[in-house]
Amino acid sequence: MRRLSLFILGTVLMLSGCGGGEKKAESHLDPNTDAGRGEQVFKTHCAACHAVKGDRVVVGPSLAGVAKRAATRVEGLAAEDYLRESIIYPNDYTVEGFAEGAMQQNFATQLTSDEVNYLVAYLMTLK
Ligand code: HEC
Structure with a gap:
């Protein structure tokens, strides 16, 4: 007892x-918003490789300002769509200076579609 x-x-x-x-x-x-939930998912699955402030490279590039960059990465692809693709199909676009395949490859099966939506909402706050 x-x-x-x-x-x-x-x-x-x-x-x-x-x-x-x-x-x-x-x-x-706020952890009750999509972006707030995304921040938690990010801490669990992404923060080991990505900083979100400054331009420090951990394994991957810093995602500070990624919401702005995302809009210009692939012609015809809106920022949200680019971010979603970079999580699910990381090799469709490889950031200059990084090796293709260096980003974790199995998020399409590791994360639920809700979690991916939350992550995209969170990444869109990184302006
Ligand atoms: C094992 C390390 C690793 C993990 C874990 C990882 N990434 Fe990455 N990520 C990378 C590397 C390396 C790159 C650059 C190469 C490329 O573009 O594929 C990258 C690229 C990116 C980009 C493109 C950035 C740009 O400027 O265009 C985004 C967005 C991204 N990652 C988001 C995420 C998210 C969200 C998660 C968690 C679900 C995650 N990453 C988990 C290593 C990682």
Whole structure:
């Protein structure tokens, strides 16, 4: 019984830790919006390779300002569509200076279509 209540206490502490202070401090978007949800998906699946501020290269290019760049990447492709394609079909367009295939390739099956929509909404805030 004591163990169980300790476990519950731990879980409650962990959950409140996630919802509260620590994550909020680094996140600036409302988590109840599509873009805010996208920011969370981004932290889980993308942040290991992409910075979103400055022009620091982690593995991939920084995505600071990507909403603007996205509109000019492929002729005839709107920014949102370009972003969606770069997640699902990363080799359709390869950013100059990076190797084709260096971006993770399996997001079409790893992410739900909702998650991709949220990500696109989030990336569109990176102006
Ligand atoms: C294993 C590292 C890695 C992961 C994980 C990764 N990327 Fe990338 N990404 C790259 C690399 C490398 C490039 C540049 C090469 C290319 O264009 O394919 C890139 C390119 C991009 C571009 C094109 C940027 C531009 O300026 O045109 C976008 C957008 C992008 N990634 C979004 C994402 C998103 C969203 C996720 C998470 C779902 C993600 N990436 C996960 C490595 C990664």
